[in-house]
Structures are given as C-alpha cells and as structure tokens.
Amino acid sequence: MAARDGRVLGTVIVGAVALAAAVAAMNTTYRWSRDRVAAHERAAIVARLDSVLDPALRSRDVTTARLTLDGDPLLGGAAPLDAFVMDDGRGPVATVLTVVAPLGYNGPIQLLVGISPQGVVTGIRAVRHRETAGLGDAIDAGKSDWMLQFDARALVAPEPDRWAVRQDEGDFDAIAGATVTSRAVVSAVKNALLYFERERDALYAAAAAESEEDDDPTD
C-alpha cells in the first residue's frame, strides 16, 4: 500500500511539474512569436497593396495612412472596411479601397481597388473569394489576366452605363462560364469608383489627420 501511495504522490508531483513546464514553454513561444507574426501580417497587407498601385510609385517614398470606413452600399455592405491613402509628402498619390462584391457566384468576393487621384484604376486584385475552381477563380491574378482589363479604366472610360460585361451591352469581357462572377466584379469596381468620386476629399482629409496623429511624439 505504501508503494502505491508513493506512486500516486509521484504522479501528482510529476504531473504538476510537467503542466508548469508546458505552460512556461507555450508562454515563451507565444511571446517570441507574437511580434514576428504581426510583422508578417503587416507585410502581407503591404505586399498586396503594392500589387494594385501604379508601378511607378513602388520606388518612391510614400507614407501610407490606414483608415477604417463606415459601411456603404457602394463599398458592398454595412460592415466597416479598410482603406489606405498613400502620400508622397506633397499630397495624396494613391488610394486603395477594400470593397466587397456581394453577388459573387459562391458568396461575397473581397477586392482591393487601387485608384489614382484622378479616379483612374491602377489595379484590382481579388483577396478573398470562394468562386468555383476552374471557372470563377480566373479572377485570381495568378490564374488568368482577366483582372488586368480594369487597369487604366475610369468612370469616363468607358462611360458609367458601359460599365458592364459584353452580354449586358457593356465594355468588359466576362470570364467564359462565369458571367455571374464577372458581373459582380465589374459592378463592384464601378461602385468603388463612384464612392471614390463622392468621398475623395473626405478620404484625403481623414488620411491627413491620421498622419498627423502618427507624427505626434506623445502618442
């Protein structure tokens, strides 16, 4: 009986020590990883931002202000969305809106829309979607060049009522076999440009205020 009591005590002690060691190991690993993961996440966003900007901006020194916009029908929904305004020190040089195309074939499609100060599209990328593999997933820049047809387009080129796929009398090619997906994206990009036209000055003012806040040394 004494031997068994000894084993029970040993089990309790070893168990407690093992548990403490496990907590310490996880705690240390978490502390070590946390900042590195956050840095990767920031870099992942920045990497995606670059893909929708005018390539000429990549070599220039710009500061990026991050804004959180209230939901708006033109942005595709009621949930707040991120927006980024790039400034080269003399004024805003680019804006990136994250927008949602609510009517994708398999649910909402999230897009990054790069827009120049003149309202010209500098790039569109799908960042999150569940479109059908082999058909609608042609909106991924790695899978086809379909998204590139928006580059250099604006609300005057074509006229707003020509912002549609060819099947709907518009100027844009649809992805073969994925007309619903194509319609959703064309309409989301058009709406993003309409939003930008309406809100540009407010966006730039908010970005300027944001940058000033960041410069405050007491912050």
Add this chain to the structure above:
Amino acid sequence: MIPPIDLPPAPAAPLWRANWPLVQLLGITPALLGTTSVVEGLALGVLTTLVLVAANAVAGTLGALVLPAARATLHLLAAVTAVTCLDWLVHATLYDLHGALGIYLPLIVANGGLLMEARSFERGRALGAAVAGALFAGIGFTAVLTVLGAARELVGQGTLFAGLELLGAEGASWLTVRLPFDGAQIALAPPGALLGLGILLALRNRSAPGTTTAPR
C-alpha cells in the same frame, strides 16, 4: 473498457510493415486533405514527426515515475504543447507555409497514430525504443504524405516541388518541375485524395499481401 493495444513488434515496424496510413489506416485526415503538393505533404510529415518524437521522449522519460494510467495523459500533454508551440513558431518564421497548411497543422494533435502511441505507454516503454519508434513512424508517415502530395500535385496542376519558397528555400525554386498541362482538378479535390490513397493502398497490398490490418 478499451481493449489493450498491442505494441508494434519492433521500433522500426511503423516505417513500413505497420505504416500509419497504409497499414493501420491512421492519420488519414491529414493524408487526404492536407497533401495537395509535395511541399505540404513533406511539411506536415516533418512537423508530425517532431511532435511525436517530443511526446515520446517526454513519456519515455517521465513515464516510469507515474502510474500507468497517467502515462497517456503525460504523452498527450507533451504532444499538445509541442503542436501549440510549433504552430506559433511556423506562423512566426514560415508565415506563408502556415497559411498553406491552415487547420491541418493544429490538427496534428488529433492524429490517430499519435493517440495510439500515447496509449502504448500504458504498458511501459523504454526511452530509447520510444524515441526510435517515433522517428520510424514519423518517417514512414512523412514518406506516404510526400508521395501522395507528389502524385496529386503532378496530376492536379502539372507541377512538382512547386512552392519550395514556402519552406524558406527561395534558392531551390529551380527544382520546380512544370509540365505542359494544367492538370486535372479532381486530383486536388477530396475525391482525388481518396483515389490517390486507394492506389497507394492497393500497391502496398500487392507488395505485401495479407498484412493490411494492424499487426499483432
């Protein structure tokens, strides 16, 4: 009452004769869903091996000090800790690989092979044999995942060794083979995984008939 589980006859048995996915049909979920490429299969296999070696080392060391009933718990505690730490470490160092593996990295802890190893400690196991057994089981598991990943990647998207940069080996991307065809989507979808595993099982049964069930 769970029936007692017999130990594999030798530490090296799970390398092939008692291979997890091909013979004991364990670890099937990661094998089926987490292996659409060589890189993913290899990474998942190596990470599982690390977890298993760590857990077996802890259970082999401390197992003799505790009651038999507590040994499996000790093994699981070590495995859970190892998986949690590895998940964060991979997230911090190989960020894109973490994204590619997704849920299958934390799911390593629910691997049937791992759970069977935990129970095998209830009857006591020497440290050396336990660590050796973990290595062999891990290598056998990694080999199957890698072969399955290679087959699915080749048929599914016409490439081999794509995404080596996920492993932090940018310089090795010249190894990537690209065949002049886009691949058959089915190989990357879950049915393709079942087909692939079925073919591997059939090949394995042909080479060693009559040993499909867990060894006694």
